[in-house]
Amino acid sequence: MQDNIARLKDKAGWVRRQVLEMIVSAGKGHIGGAFSCTDILVALYYGGILHFNPSDPKWPGRDRFILSKGHSAAALYVILSDLGYFSSSCIGNYQKEGCILGGHPHRRIPGIEGDTGSLGHGLGIGAGLALSAKMDKVDFLACVLIGDGECYEGSVWEAAMFASHQRLSNLIGILDKNGLCSTDRIQDCLDLDPLDKKWQSFGWDVVNVAGHSFEDLLSVFSNIRFRKSNKPLMIIANTIKGKGVSFMESNPNWHHAVPNDEEFKIAVKELGGCRQKGVDS
Amino acid sequence: MKPPEIDIRDAFFNEVYAIAKEDSNVIFITADMGAHSLVKFKKDLPKQYINIGIAEQNMVSVAAGLALGGKKVFIYTIIPFATFRCYEQIKMDLCCMNLPVVVVGAGPGLTYGSDGPSHHATSDIAVMRALPQISILNPSDSCLAAYCARIAYESVSPVYVRIDKGRQPLIHKEKDKFPDGLVLLRGGSQLTIISTGLMVHHALKVAESLDGHGISSAVVDLYMIKPLNESLLLSAINKIKHIVTVEENSIVGGIGSIISEFLNDHGLFIPLKRIALPDQHCFESGNRESMHKYFRLDEENIKKDILSWVSAV
Numbered sequence: 173m174q175d176n177i178a179r180l181k182d183k184a185g186w187v188r189r190q191v192l193e194m195i196v197s198a199g200k201g202h203i204g205g206a207f208s209c210t211d212i213l214v215a216l217y218y219g220g221i222l223h224f225n226p227s228d229p230k231w232p233g234r235d236r237f238i239l240s241k242g243h244s245a246a247a248l249y250v251i252l253s254d255l256g257y258f259s260s261s262c263i264g265n266y267q268k269e270g271c272i273l274g275g276h277p278h279r280r281i282p283g284i285e286g287d288t289g290s291l292g293h294g295l296g297i298g299a300g301l302a303l304s305a306k307m308d309k310v311d312f313l314a315c316v317l318i319g320d321g322e323c324y325e326g327s328v329w330e331a332a333m334f335a336s337h338q339r340l341s342n343l344i345g346i347l348d349k350n351g352l353c354s355t356d357r358i359q360d361c362l363d364l365d366p367l368d369k370k371w372q373s374f375g376w377d378v379v380n381v382a383g384h385s386f387e388d389l390l391s392v393f394s395n396i397r398f399r400k401s402n403k404p405l406m407i408i409a410n411t412i413k414g415k416g417v418s419f420m421e422s423n424p425n426w427h428h429a430v431p432n433d434e435e436f437k438i439a440v441k442e443l444g445g446c447r448q449k450g451v452d453s
Numbered sequence: 454m455k456p457p458e459i460d461i462r463d464a465f466f467n468e469v470y471a472i473a474k475e476d477s478n479v480i481f482i483t484a485d486m487g488a489h490s491l492v493k494f495k496k497d498l499p500k501q502y503i504n505i506g507i508a509e510q511n512m513v514s515v516a517a518g519l520a521l522g523g524k525k526v527f528i529y530t531i532i533p534f535a536t537f538r539c540y541e542q543i544k545m546d547l548c549c550m551n552l553p554v555v556v557v558g559a560g561p562g563l564t565y566g567s568d569g570p571s572h573h574a575t576s577d578i579a580v581m582r583a584l585p586q587i588s589i590l591n592p593s594d595s596c597l598a599a600y601c602a603r604i605a606y607e608s609v610s611p612v613y614v615r616i617d618k619g620r621q622p623l624i625h626k627e628k629d630k631f632p633d634g635l636v637l638l639r640g641g642s643q644l645t646i647i648s649t650g651l652m653v654h655h656a657l658k659v660a661e662s663l664d665g666h667g668i669s670s671a672v673v674d675l676y677m678i679k680p681l682n683e684s685l686l687l688s689a690i691n692k693i694k695h696i697v698t699v700e701e702n703s704i705v706g707g708i709g710s711i712i713s714e715f716l717n718d719h720g721l722f723i724p725l726k727r728i729a730l731p732d733q734h735c736f737e738s739g740n741r742e743s744m745h746k747y748f749r750l751d752e753e754n755i756k757k758d759i760l761s762w763v764s765a766v
Contacts, residue, residue: 236521279550286521287549290541296511297546300518307480307500308522327542330511 240294292325321353336375383409464595468602513542532558532574562701579706634682641671
């Protein structure tokens with residue numbers, strides 16, 4: 173168990189370092205939100221949680237993961253490339269001319285299940301996928317990562333009502349609750365708390381989790397396939413925007429700022445200089 | 454055999470019902486909007502029928518998710534709510550992902566009369582045709598409506614269907630034999646009237662009355678507004694001296710704009726008269742017919758405007 177946790181921590185450090193280099197090289201990208209959800213993504217993809225097959229990206233039995241907060245795509249790209257969905261050379265060309273990897277994900281990229289970038293769409297798409305699975309009596313999960321700022325979108329709550337009414341127990345939401353929207357703190361913009369009670373009142377099961385603790389994430393994620401409930405599940409992951417780099421953490425300026433040379437050096441040092449891929453799974 | 458006259462919307466939904474009975478992958482979602490023919494659908498095929506509530510954005514996203522899961526989905530409500538309200542979801546979830554979802558919008562143009570601009574659909578063609586991948590259908594009678602249901606079902610890309618309501622006289626005779634995209638309903642050597650939906654009925658009557666003024670007029674039923682069947686349209690206007698578009702849409706961005714762009718793109722300098730609604734919201738009270746008179750979209754005024762235009766150019 174502890175070896176597994178260490179392996180995931182290494183991997184997350186490496187992913188963040190890759191994201192940092194990609195965004196600096198491209199001169200653009202949403203670094204804060206990518207860092208806040210990196211541990212969630214690493215736990216899902218390397219922690220034995222999601223079912224997928226990089227050599228057969230359209231394998232019917234795969235779980236459908238929708239990155240509804242599409243601006244965090246850089247972290248997902250690193251992971252998908254590392255898992256073999258596409259060449260690592262794409263990572264070096266992120267957002268550059270001729271590269272398939274843009275600022276927001278789309279289905280032309282192997283491993284991406286939905287076009288996102290406009291907030292508030294992913295949960296409804298996930299609900300439709302989950303409903304199709306129920307109709308066809310197949311057992312894949314629809315897993316949707318949303319942001320807390322995204323919860324300002326009314327369509328999120330339309331989807332929330334629909335999912336609970338349809339008893340979509342195979343729909344798993346993960347809320348990257350990093351406390352910041354694009355330019356402001358959530359509590360200063362429009363306070364969303366108590367978010368857990370909001371989701372509960374919309375008919376969802378809700379679990380709170382420490383979003384940067386692999387012990388916590390795995391403990392919750394490992395049960396998502398074996399639930400007895402007939403409700404959809406929202407996992408509220410309490411995270412820190414810009415996690416891993418002190419001057420970025422919980423700082424609204426780092427929604428999509430790009431580090432300069434000096435900031436890059438500090439960030440590299442704080443991320444632990446993880447140039448290795450991490451221990452392979 | 455001539456099919457019976459039925460409500461055009463029921464003709465469409467009856468065909469969707471027949472399709473859904475054969476194909477259990479067909480799912481029908483309404484945003485709390487009914488129709489006489491849907492009662493049967495809901496009763497007979499409850500597992501394929503969803504009332505998703507008045508939540509159009511979610512309706513589109515859920516439809517996209519169902520389509521990603523292999524379902525053929527029809528979604529339905531009144532046009533402004535089926536298009537403007539959830540335009541970004543249509544753009545991102547349907548068109549960007551090129552998913553074969555059918556958006557069925559009820560009530561083109563001024564169908565909803567005195568219900569006002571919130572319910573009028575006079576600019577939806579302009580905005581919907583700006584989206585890549587999507588096709589736009591606008592049947593003129595119940596025969597063509599049933600045929601459009603089949604086209605929409607068989608499409609591998611998103612489709613937007615503007616569907617009228619009420620019993621209109623039948624224009625088309627056959628249920629399943631239509632040229633691709635447009636029908637030349639009436640031949641003519643001097644002038645071609647191009648129209649869509651309900652206004653095709655007006656166009657036919659205007660063409661008949663133009664005969665009495667010595668103007669031989671053809672009528673084209675442009676039931677597929679996008680994509681345009683350019684080769685068929687070129688043959689329909691071959692050697693024609695004047696073209697008139699007649700539509701119950703804003704002058705901005707509707708079929709008049711489409712034909713204007715088409716003529717320009719093909720280097721065809723044929724005089725074009727666009728008869729449409731003005732670029733304004735309609736707050737008039739009254740029924741659709743009285744509004745047509747107010748905006749000079751009734752047959753008499755269309756004829757007068759064509760005659761004065763033809764004599765001036």
